[in-house]
Amino acid sequence: MTISRRDMLLGTAGLAAAGAAGGLVTPAFAQAAPKYTPEKGASLRLLRWSPFVKGDEDQWIANSKKFTEKTGVEVRIDKESWEDIRPKAAVAANVGSGPDIMLVWFDDAHQYPDKLLDVSELANDLGKRYGGWYPGLEGYAKRDGKFIGLPLAAIGNAICYRESAMKEAGWSAFPTKTDDFLELCKALKAKGKPAGFAHGKAVGDGNNYAHWILWSHGAQMVDEKGKVVINSPETIKALNYARELYKTFIPGTESWLDVNNNRAFLAGEISLTANGVSLYYAAKNDPKLADMAKDIKTAQLPIGPVGKAVELHQTTSAVVFKYTKYPKAAMAYLQFMWEQDQMQAWIKESSAYCCQPLKAFANNPVWTSDPNHAPYAKASETLRPNGYAGPLGYASAATMADYVVVDMVAEAATGQRTPEEAAKRAEQRANRYYRV
Amino acid sequence: MTDATAARLRPASRPSLWDRIGQGRNALGLIFMLPAAVFLLLFLTYPLGLGVWLGFTDTRIGRAGVFIGLENYEMLLTDHVFLLSVFNTILYTVVASILKFALGLWLALILNEHLPFKAFFRAIVLLPWVVPTVLSAIAFWWIYDAQFSIISWALIKLGWIDAPINFLGDSTNARASVIAANVWRGIPFVAISLLAGLQTIPPSLNEAATLDGATSWQRFRHITLPMLSPIIAVVMTFSVLFTFTDFQLIYVLTRGGPLNATHLMATLSFQRAIPGGQLGEGAAIAVAMIPFLLGAILFSYFGLQRRKWQQGGAD
Numbered sequence: 001m002t003i004s005r006r007d008m009l010l011g012t013a014g015l016a017a018a019g020a021a022g023g024l025v026t027p028a029f030a031q032a033a034p035k036y037t038p039e040k041g042a043s044l045r046l047l048r049w050s051p052f053v054k055g056d057e058d059q060w061i062a063n064s065k066k067f068t069e070k071t072g073v074e075v076r077i078d079k080e081s082w083e084d085i086r087p088k089a090a091v092a093a094n095v096g097s098g099p100d101i102m103l104v105w106f107d108d109a110h111q112y113p114d115k116l117l118d119v120s121e122l123a124n125d126l127g128k129r130y131g132g133w134y135p136g137l138e139g140y141a142k143r144d145g146k147f148i149g150l151p152l153a154a155i156g157n158a159i160c161y162r163e164s165a166m167k168e169a170g171w172s173a174f175p176t177k178t179d180d181f182l183e184l185c186k187a188l189k190a191k192g193k194p195a196g197f198a199h200g201k202a203v204g205d206g207n208n209y210a211h212w213i214l215w216s217h218g219a220q221m222v223d224e225k226g227k228v229v230i231n232s233p234e235t236i237k238a239l240n241y242a243r244e245l246y247k248t249f250i251p252g253t254e255s256w257l258d259v260n261n262n263r264a265f266l267a268g269e270i271s272l273t274a275n276g277v278s279l280y281y282a283a284k285n286d287p288k289l290a291d292m293a294k295d296i297k298t299a300q301l302p303i304g305p306v307g308k309a310v311e312l313h314q315t316t317s318a319v320v321f322k323y324t325k326y327p328k329a330a331m332a333y334l335q336f337m338w339e340q341d342q343m344q345a346w347i348k349e350s351s352a353y354c355c356q357p358l359k360a361f362a363n364n365p366v367w368t369s370d371p372n373h374a375p376y377a378k379a380s381e382t383l384r385p386n387g388y389a390g391p392l393g394y395a396s397a398a399t400m401a402d403y404v405v406v407d408m409v410a411e412a413a414t415g416q417r418t419p420e421e422a423a424k425r426a427e428q429r430a431n432r433y434y435r436v
Numbered sequence: 437m438t439d440a441t442a443a444r445l446r447p448a449s450r451p452s453l454w455d456r457i458g459q460g461r462n463a464l465g466l467i468f469m470l471p472a473a474v475f476l477l478l479f480l481t482y483p484l485g486l487g488v489w490l491g492f493t494d495t496r497i498g499r500a501g502v503f504i505g506l507e508n509y510e511m512l513l514t515d516h517v518f519l520l521s522v523f524n525t526i527l528y529t530v531v532a533s534i535l536k537f538a539l540g541l542w543l544a545l546i547l548n549e550h551l552p553f554k555a556f557f558r559a560i561v562l563l564p565w566v567v568p569t570v571l572s573a574i575a576f577w578w579i580y581d582a583q584f585s586i587i588s589w590a591l592i593k594l595g596w597i598d599a600p601i602n603f604l605g606d607s608t609n610a611r612a613s614v615i616a617a618n619v620w621r622g623i624p625f626v627a628i629s630l631l632a633g634l635q636t637i638p639p640s641l642n643e644a645a646t647l648d649g650a651t652s653w654q655r656f657r658h659i660t661l662p663m664l665s666p667i668i669a670v671v672m673t674f675s676v677l678f679t680f681t682d683f684q685l686i687y688v689l690t691r692g693g694p695l696n697a698t699h700l701m702a703t704l705s706f707q708r709a710i711p712g713g714q715l716g717e718g719a720a721i722a723v724a725m726i727p728f729l730l731g732a733i734l735f736s737y738f739g740l741q742r743r744k745w746q747q748g749g750a751d
Contacts, residue, residue: 087710090497111713112499200604201691203711252582254694255604264583394496394713401712402517411695416607425516432511433714 033125038329043074046333047089047099049082049316052155052278055349063342070336073329083203092321100324101333106400107385107392109141109149109319116148117320122331123147126338131359136383140392141317149317150334153347153354156379157208157313159299160279162292165193165271174299178216178241181302185248188271195272196249196264198256199410201403204314205258209274210409211312213242215384216304221399221430222390228434230408231427237305239412239419246413254414268292274301277352277376298372300382309382313355355379395433404429490719497713508720517696518721521704526728528615528700529680535619536675537668540626545656547627548634558631565624573688576617580604580689604690607697614698617685622678626671633667634660673736680729701725 046064051057057079064075078099080088089108092098093115109116123141127133133141137151159174166174169187185195198205214220217238223229246253250270253260261273266282266289273279283293303309320330336342340361347356348366352373356362357380367377387396399405408426412419456463491508495501512518547558564572579586580603588600603613637660645655683702686692692699692707699707701721709718 083711086713087497090713094497094499111497200693250583251599252602252605254606255580255582255602255610255690257691260582263581267583269583398708398712398714401707407695410693414695416695429515429517432515 034121036328036332038071038073038332039326042326042329045076045099046101047078048103049085050079053351053353059346059349067336096323100330101320103316103318107397110392113143113148117322118146120147134380137357139385140315149319151357152316152318154379154383155314156355156376158375159274161272162295163297164295178302178304189248193271194250196253196270199253200256202258206406208312210405212301213238213409215310218306220388224389226390228430231423235423236419242409242413280372298375300375310384311382313379313383352376398433399430487719491723493716495716501716508717521699521701525700532615532618532679533676536622536626540623543627544630547631562624564621569684573685580613610698629671633664637663669736676732
């Protein structure tokens with residue numbers, strides 16, 4: 001994704017003459033940005049999820065240090081395991097004290113929108129200057145036309161496979177359609193190098209896979225009004241596909257949690273799975289797995305009957321709580337961190353784990369530094385919010401937390417229930433949350 | 437110099453209020469009990485009461501709820517995942533408790549015999565109990581791994597099976613596996629407690645019975661078991677409670693999967709309340725455990741402990 005000249009001109013309407021000609025963002029544009037002067041004696045506390053790659057954390061801290069040097073505002077950065085972020089953020093919002101800024105997941109911001117600072121001014125300005133936000137990420141951060149958070153990144157998910165196994169199975173290029181993909185998986189199974197996707201209670205991998213199954217076939221959990229429409233012919237089609245695909249998997253995927261596919265892949269038990277880029281790095285950073293690392297290739301998940309790539313991925317946004325004593329400092333901090341210099345450096349150091357929130361940053365060198373990064377560069381583009389196409393909030397979050405989609409796909413795929421039964425049960429379960 | 441002695445030095449004055457409190461049995465007793473009472477109220481009664489209250493509301497994380505009466509419970513009754521978790525919890529508790537009792541008693545009886553290195557073995561037996569639950573659960577997680585299970589590996593090497601056993605992927609296997617892990621962890625508690633009970637049985641009883649020609653089974657049946665029953669009642673009550681409320685083992689091994697076949701009420705309560713944000717519903721599930729727990733306690737107290745000799749009667 002590149003920024004069109006039109007986007008740029010729109011975004012910089014007042015300053016078009018100042019130098020939009022090159023289509024590059026130059027410091028001159030920064031002058032158009034709203035200015036936030038930190039309060040006197042301000043200090044900030046940020047709570048973030050524990051990083052998955054070290055470079056991410058180091059660069060985030062380095063960027064924050066730069067901010068402190070520039071403004072004198074101290075920023076204390078705490079981290080929590082990523083699963084603890086959701087309850088912590090909810091409690092902070094509820095109790096009205098805690099960190100000033102938090103990096104939260106998925107639809108968290110929509111659970112307590114009235115407790116969050118409106119960051120629309122900043123977000124709109126950033127969007128204008130940097131080619132616009134990706135719609136999927138924007139959806140997670142926007143409510144009723146207002147930004148209640150600043151989209152930060154999509155944590156991309158993509159197919160990781162062994163090229164040698166694919167070739168052995170008779171394929172020279174990775175299939176881009178779901179039908180061909182099924183054939184490839186069948187061939188891999190026949191060669192004794194099966195695929196494997198998590199069917200257990202894997203928060204990340206399980207949800208990514210199950211939502212891909214659902215969405216790629218045009219099925220969806222709810223309609224625009226939040227009415228549950230999961231029990232549909234599209235869902236049945238999707239589940240039938242999942243059933244066929246499951247037959248090609250290595251046995252035992254029903255019990256897989258988030259790390260099992262990594263373990264099985266790195267041990268050579270499976271030749272194909274979907275994961276974050278961390279799987280590739282686990283092989284690359286291990287001298288003993290050097291041969292395997294060379295054999296690993298990545299690809300986008302295949303496109304189904306719906307005709308375009310749609311995936312869940314993981315999303316993170318930054319929110320500022322209304323109770324903060326230093327809202328100006330918080331805004332200044334976010335503005336600084338999202339500016340090109342800082343954001344681009346952070347994305348680069350995150351080693352393809354974090355995909356940019358703003359379209360102008362798609363030219364980050366990290367995406368071309370290794371061909372295996374390329375599929376992950378598309379994460380923000382293919383991302384579709386949880387609980388599509390309904391509103392985000394308690395119901396969407398609770399439905400995911402209760403593994404409704406994961407369970408449905410697993411039930412049908414493993415043959416525990418017929419696709420029709422599984423869809424009906426999912427409908428019942430989702431209705432418990434989407435009830436009015 | 438205390439106030440009391442100070443008062444004695446001033447014989448003319450009436451005993452002060454402080455003196456009366458200090459010397460009165462009732463008032464002093466109340467004061468000494470106060471810290472414990474405050475502690476209980478603050479850390480037991482209040483959270484329990486709050487939990488029960490939350491179960492009657494639609495509270496979500498980040499939003500105070502309103503009273504909705506029994507709606508949470510009505511919703512749960514039609515929720516097949518909840519009903520499955522109740523079934524799982526009862527199955528898990530009953531099977532694991534019976535196994536723990538049988539194996540624990542057996543182990544205690546063996547350890548009560550004169551074995552070489554007795555102290556060493558008794559210490560070793562405690563190990564599963566001493567290891568933090570999460571650590572032992574992670575060890576079991578590897579043991580039960582779908583691809584890298586040591587058990588599957590060993591059996592494949594022996595040529596007994598061709599493919600790894602699907603420990604946690606198949607509903608029945610998964611239930612058996614988590615019960616086995618729980619039993620492994622719970623045996624030491626039962627065994628060591630019963631061993632302590634066994635050692636309080638006076639040897640003279642057994643000697644007398646032996647002289648009367650009782651077989652070892654008769655001695656066990658008519659001396660050991662009756663003498664041990666109060667301990668068994670207490671130990672099994674605790675064991676049932678621990679098992680019923682188990683959380684860590686399931687959460688590490690399966691998170692309730694596959695297809696909710698190992699979801700216990702405790703894990704479902706957490707899943708709904710914290711990651712799902714539905715505090716009210718989570719609390720209702722937790723509260724729904726209370727009748728079962730009370731039932732278990734009452735059963736053990738009235739069923740196992742009512743022995744004539746315990747109430748001072750002859751036996």
